[in-house]
Amino acid sequence: MSPKILRTIVVVTALFLVQFSLFDSWAISGVHVDCIWTLAAIGGLLGGARFGATFGFGVGLAMDVFLPTPFGLTALVCCLVGAVVGQLADRGLDADLGPVVPGVCAIAAAGAVLCYPLLGVFIGSNELLKAPLLLIVAVDTLASACLALPVLQAMRWAGGREGFASSQKAKSAW
Amino acid sequence: MARAKRSRKTTVTVVVLVLLSVTILTANAQGDSSATGVRGFVHDLTQPVVSSLEAVFRPVGNFFAGSVNYGRVADENAQLRYTLHHLQQQAVTNSLAEAQLKQLLALQHLPFIGSTPTVMARTIDVGRSNFTATITLDKGTSSGVLSGMPVVGSGGLIGRVIAVTAHSATVRLVTDASSSVSVAFPSMTTEQAIIHGEGPDAEMSALYLPTGAKVTKGSLLLTSGLAGGVYPAGIPVGTVTSASSVAGAGGVDVTVAPAADLSNLGYVDVLQWTAGS
Numbered sequence: 001m002s003p004k005i006l007r008t009i010v011v012v013t014a015l016f017l018v019q020f021s022l023f024d025s026w027a028i029s030g031v032h033v034d035c036i037w038t039l040a041a042i043g044g045l046l047g048g049a050r051f052g053a054t055f056g057f058g059v060g061l062a063m064d065v066f067l068p069t070p071f072g073l074t075a076l077v078c079c080l081v082g083a084v085v086g087q088l089a090d091r092g093l094d095a096d097l098g099p100v101v102p103g104v105c106a107i108a109a110a111g112a113v114l115c116y117p118l119l120g121v122f123i124g125s126n127e128l129l130k131a132p133l134l135l136i137v138a139v140d141t142l143a144s145a146c147l148a149l150p151v152l153q154a155m156r157w158a159g160g161r162e163g164f165a166s167s168q169k170a171k172s173a174w
Numbered sequence: 175m176a177r178a179k180r181s182r183k184t185t186v187t188v189v190v191l192v193l194l195s196v197t198i199l200t201a202n203a204q205g206d207s208s209a210t211g212v213r214g215f216v217h218d219l220t221q222p223v224v225s226s227l228e229a230v231f232r233p234v235g236n237f238f239a240g241s242v243n244y245g246r247v248a249d250e251n252a253q254l255r256y257t258l259h260h261l262q263q264q265a266v267t268n269s270l271a272e273a274q275l276k277q278l279l280a281l282q283h284l285p286f287i288g289s290t291p292t293v294m295a296r297t298i299d300v301g302r303s304n305f306t307a308t309i310t311l312d313k314g315t316s317s318g319v320l321s322g323m324p325v326v327g328s329g330g331l332i333g334r335v336i337a338v339t340a341h342s343a344t345v346r347l348v349t350d351a352s353s354s355v356s357v358a359f360p361s362m363t364t365e366q367a368i369i370h371g372e373g374p375d376a377e378m379s380a381l382y383l384p385t386g387a388k389v390t391k392g393s394l395l396l397t398s399g400l401a402g403g404v405y406p407a408g409i410p411v412g413t414v415t416s417a418s419s420v421a422g423a424g425g426v427d428v429t430v431a432p433a434a435d436l437s438n439l440g441y442v443d444v445l446q447w448t449a450g451s
Binding site: 017020021022024025027029030031032034048049050053054057060061064065066067068069070071072073075076079080083086087090113116117120123124125126127128129130131132136139140 | 180183184187188191192194195196197198199200202203209212213216217220223224227228230231299300301302303304305306308336337344346350351352371372373374375376
């Protein structure tokens with residue numbers, strides 16, 4: 001296993017532990033911060049659409065193991081988040097531009113939270129629509145914007161010198 | 175040319191992963207138990223680490239939560255002192271009433287919850303997902319907890335075990351949107367109703383009760399214990415907070431606040447009772 005993969009596993013594991021031990025206990029009216037959307041978005045931003053989709057799917061599936069919601073739903077949403085943000089990165093969105101990263105992560109989190117129950121409806125989990133969606137969107141959007149830069153730095157460290165990007169354009173950004 | 179090839183590869187990757195996710199979701203929805211097995215195994219493996227870290231981070235979390243919710247906590251304290259005072263006064267009266275109730279139940283051969291064996295469990299996780307109302311307990315099959323067992327505590331019905339591993343159990347709370355409980359109304363001798371959860375932190379509801387139903391605000395609802403039901407009879411589920419007639423539908427809609435204090439679930443009792451037992 002390459003050092004890059006090992007470092008990525010370390011970063012993802014650390015974020016999961018922070019989620020379960022810290023974020024899950026900070027609840028505003030029963031709603032807590034989810035860092036998984038930020039992680040998927042940063043994956044797409046740094047590695048492009050292909051890496052973003054694969055990375056999002058992987059971390060989403062890992063998160064699904066710990067959640068009581070339908071198994072595979074987080075993987076699907078994270079995969080789409082990684083792919084969409086990655087597509088923007090492939091088309092020239094620069095992760096080095098100051099406010100871009102928090103902004104993109106905030107929008108990605110809002111989109112993910114809205115997609116989550118809608119996709120759940122397709123597999124018969126209509127009850128997901130009864131969650132306080134606006135509050136979840138507000139909490140996760142704000143949290144994602146705040147977490148974006150620390151997660152970006154952690155993922156950059158994980159990617160090392162060569163980074164996660166496969167395209168020449170993205171590689172040159174490193 | 176190279177760009178088009180790369181774009182095609184990306185599209186194929188995304189489509190394959192989306193299809194894979196949908197396949198996993200569909201297999202799980204159709205009752206494939208492999209996901210439950212994986213979840214149980216990983217949960218048992220990681221729980222000690224997460225619990226240790228939680229103990230370390232809890233003071234930090236409490237600091238932030240306390241600073242944000244200081245006013246509410248102060249109000250809550252005042253209310254709790256008032257409630258405690260009242261409860262102390264009622265305790266003496268209740269002990270007499272309890273003795274009378276036991277005698278009556280014995281005469282009528284009704285199931286009494288006090289005779290059901292219980293497993294005391296500690297809540298180790300509350301609401302891991304924002305979209306569901308669940309808690310995780312520190313007891314599992316090794317302590318006699320099985321899927322489907324009712325969970326009570328904090329003054330009433332809390333929910334039902336939906337997934338269980340060797341050392342943990344996931345409980346779906348009565349407020350979860352996919353939860354439904356058959357209840358008996360004290361004022362209705364023969365009719366019952368189903369109350370549904372409306373999502374985390376929301377009150378429960380019972381829709382389209384018969385027009386003649388004499389439902390009043392403050393009525394206590396108990397599990398009906400219907401044959402084949404998933405809860406034994408006589409567990410307090412909630413109190414009616416509002417009842418309104420549905421214009422044109424000829425029924426009454428009722429909202430119900432949980433009898434149990436779902437914000438305070440440190441320790442709970444799992445009733446070793448399964449449907450049909």
